[in-house]
Amino acid sequence: MIPPSDFEGAMLKFVRTRAVASLISLVGLLVMVFFLSRLTGDPAALFLPVEASAEMKEQFRELHGLNDPLLVQFSRYVGDVVTGDFGESLRKARPALDVVLEAFTWTLWLAVITMTLVAGAAIVVGSLAAFRAGGFFDRLASVVSLIGASVPDFWIAIVAIVVFSVNLAWLPTSGTGSLLHWILPIAVLFIRPFGIIVQVVRGSMIGALSSAYVKTARAKGVRSGPIIFVHALRNAMLPVVTVLGDQAASLLNGAVIVETIFGFPGVGKLMIDSILQRDFNVVLAAILVTALAIFAMNLLIDLAYALLDPRIRH
Amino acid sequence: MADHLLEVRNLSVEFHTAVGVVKAVRNISYHLDRGETLAILGESGSGKSVSSSAIMNLIDMPPGRISSGEILLDGVDLLTMSAHERRRINGRRVAMIFQDPLSHLNPVYTVGWQIREALTTHGTDAAKAASEALRLLTRVGIPDPENALNKYPHEFSGGQRQRVMIAMALALRPDLLIADEPTTALDVTVQAEVLALLEELQQETGMAILIITHDLGVVAEVADRVVVMEKGVLVETGTVREVYKNPQHPYTKKLISAAPGKGDMHAPAARVEPVLSVHDVRKRYGSFEALKGISFDLMPGETMAVVGESGSGKSTLARILLRLDEPDSGRALWKGRDLFTMSPAELYKLRRDLQMVFQDPTQSLNPRMTVYQLISEAWVIHPDILPRAKWRERVAELLVQVGLGPEHMGRYPHQFSGGQRQRIAIARALALEPQLIICDEAVSALDVSVQAQVIALLDALRKEMGIAFIFIAHDLPVVRDFADHVMVMQKGDVVELGTVRDVFETPRQDYTRALLAAGLDPDPDVQAAHRAARLRRAS
Numbered sequence: 109m110i111p112p113s114d115f116e117g118a119m120l121k122f123v124r125t126r127a128v129a130s131l132i133s134l135v136g137l138l139v140m141v142f143f144l145s146r147l148t149g150d151p152a153a154l155f156l157p158v159e160a161s162a163e164m165k166e167q168f169r170e171l172h173g174l175n176d177p178l179l180v181q182f183s184r185y186v187g188d189v190v191t192g193d194f195g196e197s198l199r200k201a202r203p204a205l206d207v208v209l210e211a212f213t214w215t216l217w218l219a220v221i222t223m224t225l226v227a228g229a230a231i232v233v234g235s236l237a238a239f240r241a242g243g244f245f246d247r248l249a250s251v252v253s254l255i256g257a258s259v260p261d262f263w264i265a266i267v268a269i270v271v272f273s274v275n276l277a278w279l280p281t282s283g284t285g286s287l288l289h290w291i292l293p294i295a296v297l298f299i300r301p302f303g304i305i306v307q308v309v310r311g312s313m314i315g316a317l318s319s320a321y322v323k324t325a326r327a328k329g330v331r332s333g334p335i336i337f338v339h340a341l342r343n344a345m346l347p348v349v350t351v352l353g354d355q356a357a358s359l360l361n362g363a364v365i366v367e368t369i370f371g372f373p374g375v376g377k378l379m380i381d382s383i384l385q386r387d388f389n390v391v392l393a394a395i396l397v398t399a400l401a402i403f404a405m406n407l408l409i410d411l412a413y414a415l416l417d418p419r420i421r422h
Numbered sequence: 423m424a425d426h427l428l429e430v431r432n433l434s435v436e437f438h439t440a441v442g443v444v445k446a447v448r449n450i451s452y453h454l455d456r457g458e459t460l461a462i463l464g465e466s467g468s469g470k471s472v473s474s475s476a477i478m479n480l481i482d483m484p485p486g487r488i489s490s491g492e493i494l495l496d497g498v499d500l501l502t503m504s505a506h507e508r509r510r511i512n513g514r515r516v517a518m519i520f521q522d523p524l525s526h527l528n529p530v531y532t533v534g535w536q537i538r539e540a541l542t543t544h545g546t547d548a549a550k551a552a553s554e555a556l557r558l559l560t561r562v563g564i565p566d567p568e569n570a571l572n573k574y575p576h577e578f579s580g581g582q583r584q585r586v587m588i589a590m591a592l593a594l595r596p597d598l599l600i601a602d603e604p605t606t607a608l609d610v611t612v613q614a615e616v617l618a619l620l621e622e623l624q625q626e627t628g629m630a631i632l633i634i635t636h637d638l639g640v641v642a643e644v645a646d647r648v649v650v651m652e653k654g655v656l657v658e659t660g661t662v663r664e665v666y667k668n669p670q671h672p673y674t675k676k677l678i679s680a681a682p683g684k685g686d687m688h689a690p691a692a693r694v695e696p697v698l699s700v701h702d703v704r705k706r707y708g709s710f711e712a713l714k715g716i717s718f719d720l721m722p723g724e725t726m727a728v729v730g731e732s733g734s735g736k737s738t739l740a741r742i743l744l745r746l747d748e749p750d751s752g753r754a755l756w757k758g759r760d761l762f763t764m765s766p767a768e769l770y771k772l773r774r775d776l777q778m779v780f781q782d783p784t785q786s787l788n789p790r791m792t793v794y795q796l797i798s799e800a801w802v803i804h805p806d807i808l809p810r811a812k813w814r815e816r817v818a819e820l821l822v823q824v825g826l827g828p829e830h831m832g833r834y835p836h837q838f839s840g841g842q843r844q845r846i847a848i849a850r851a852l853a854l855e856p857q858l859i860i861c862d863e864a865v866s867a868l869d870v871s872v873q874a875q876v877i878a879l880l881d882a883l884r885k886e887m888g889i890a891f892i893f894i895a896h897d898l899p900v901v902r903d904f905a906d907h908v909m910v911m912q913k914g915d916v917v918e919l920g921t922v923r924d925v926f927e928t929p930r931q932d933y934t935r936a937l938l939a940a941g942l943d944p945d946p947d948v949q950a951a952h953r954a955a956r957l958r959r960a961s
Contacts, residue, residue: 329514343528
């Protein structure tokens with residue numbers, strides 16, 4: 109006999125192993141970022157404007173300890189990162205981390221709201237499509253989701269601005285300030301993940317609905333609603349959670365195009381601006397912050413797996 | 423005739439598939455009274471499960487279609503009811519249990535939740551459902567029922583899962599329980615316990631049982647009457663004894679004569695130099711001792727049957743002998759050389775001599791290769807056996823040898839029946855001219871009549887070609903017909919090892935006796951005697 113299920117103990121152990129695995133990846137990323145900025149060329153050339161003189165570069169190297177042995181540089185870099193010191197933003201004259209966190213908060217909200225809407229809508233639409241696979245609603249959902257998954261977002265964004273902001277003048281074109289400013293970015297970001305996830309939900313639900321345990325539920329006299337949303341859905345959620353995570357990660361990375369078009373001050377736009385302006389401290393901070401966010405999200409996905417499926421806990 | 427609990431009249435069900443209309447069931451009629459047990463006996467493809475799915479409204483329409491007939495429950499036709507009314511009957515008046523309880527229980531909810539749902543769906547309040555769930559689990563004999571309520575299906579053994587299914591099905595005391603191959607996936611001793619439980623519960627509640635099975639032994643053990651089906655047609659019906667003692671239809675006669683365990687037992691030849699000598703093989707997985715020191719000798723052209731229930735270590739032994747898994751200690755001398763110390767290169771040559779036939783030919787044959795490719799692949803790997811020019815001729819020969827024909831060469835596995843696929847798997851094993859074939863439940867998935875043919879084939883190969891067999895099986899009658907020696911395993915240990923006659927006629931160990939006693943005899947009189955003896959022992 110297997111010992112009785114100790115839910116909390118099993119979960120705790122599960123989370124611990126996953127967290128350790130994430131930590132290892134994070135250390136790997138730290139090392140990579142360090143070498144990217146030190147070994148791909150002369151950091152002084154990277155950080156300073158193109159027209160900087162040789163003396164300025166030497167001064168820069170001296171100031172930032174770039175003439176020290178690599179190992180010394182690395183340990184100093186790790187120390188800085190651990191204490192949250194990414195240096196100053198060259199353009200904004202503020203700590204780079206503050207600049208990044210401010211932008212990241214915007215992106216985080218954008219991603220959380222969008223993905224919540226996507227998950228809710230796609231699960232309902234995909235489940236209903238799967239329940240009557242081949243029926244009218246299923247075919248309609250397939251066409252809509254295919255369009256959603258394939259149309260490029262810059263095009264939707266531009267068309268949306270033309271229609272809703274310019275012609276109808278219902279919504280502002282860009283910037284932030286009111287709730288109305290959120291509608292277009294969210295609507296545009298919604299479309300692609302919605303299209304993809306409807307299809308994943310549908311496929312996974314068709315499998316679950318034809319499973320033996322659904323047959324049992326029907327033999328028990330369970331109504332269609334609970335059969336779809338209680339019996340089948342929870343079993344069908346594992347692949348859905350994976351893809352949801354993927355899509356959320358790409359939003360957290362910064363929805364570069366959409367943020368740029370709508371002038372939304374998120375981390376994607378910040379990264380593009382900082383690269384163009386050679387504000388390298390900000391770029392490095394942004395990479396690490398988004399990476400941390402994605403690690404955190406992977407942990408959440410693993411947790412969701414374990415919550416959904418008791419077999420994973422053991 | 424409205425006094426029957428269930429009456430199926432002229433039921434026809436067809437399925438509209440890409441290749442045309444399949445008439446799954448044609449004009450079948452049968453009835454069932456309260457407290458009675460009716461068995462529907464048939465092999466795969468006979469349509470034996472279709473009528474019960476129709477009763478439960480579990481046929482997907484389309485592609486299914488009920489083209490004629492009525493299903494009367496207490497005189498009321500189910501087929502003219504609304505979906506809502508049918509749903510109210512499912513679980514409350516008619517309940518169902520299935521062959522594979524693991525896949526038929528929802529893996530992500532606790533068994534307590536699933537039993538409570540059976541009650542609350544039909545209006546029982548939550549508190550009552552909770553106390554009932556506990557009572558039901560206790561009644562079906564789940565140990566520590568209070569904790570068991572909070573466990574998930576994967577935390578139970580196969581027999582316990584079927585008990586959970588039974589608890590769930592009987593939650594609302596249905597008038598009719600449909601049991602679709604309820605014990606097929608279970609060990610014999612567990613099968614006996616589950617069938618006994620069903621009978622007890624039937625006596626308590628007075629319900630009728632409709633049991634669908636391919637196993638004459640199950641029919642003899644539990645059924646009052648039997649309906650025999652072949653290819654969607656009801657060919658014979660009557661009391662179990664009538665049908666067994668005096669079958670009318672040729673198909674029924676064939677089924678009964680194919681039932682294993684009635685022929686002469688082998689008398690093994692004198693023991694000579696063993697071709698394989700296994701000595702003290704041990705294997706652990708973590709703290710679990712899978713093999714606790716297995717030793718035996720196998721003579722050329724001899725069949726050693728390895729029997730035991732799940733978890734006894736019989737499949738682990740097979741994997742280790744084939745070096746698919748490494749033993750912790752022990753020796754296995756193949757013609758005097760230790761299999762376990764051979765280098766990969768030596769082992770590679772040896773693969774010719776040692777072949778394996780698996781349980782499920784559907785999974786062990788690559789679906790994208792033709793029969794010719796499947797069989798000749800062995801010669802691609804071992805090119806010295808046969809020059810390429812002779813491959814076609816040899817494949818044709820092998821196919822004839824296993825009872826197929828050269829015309830089958832260009833076909834794919836899915837174009838064959840289960841029995842034919844297993845023959846292909848055997849032909850593939852024979853292609854390398856092996857001296858030992860390890861069969862891991864090689865006939866378990868086959869229909870009885872096909873099983874008999876495959877066993878006859880293996881036995882002919884043994885005699886003609888002197889191939890030795892290690893025959894892993896849980897089905898004792900089959901073992902009785904085919905084995906020279908029998909090794910009984912329990913929890914990684916050899917409990918008993920002897921000639922087939924010794925083990926079957928004068929078993930020395932209690933465990934062997936229990937295994938043999940739990941086996942079901944197709945003869946209802948013999949089975950009745952077994953049952954009487956069991957009751958005497960129990961009291």
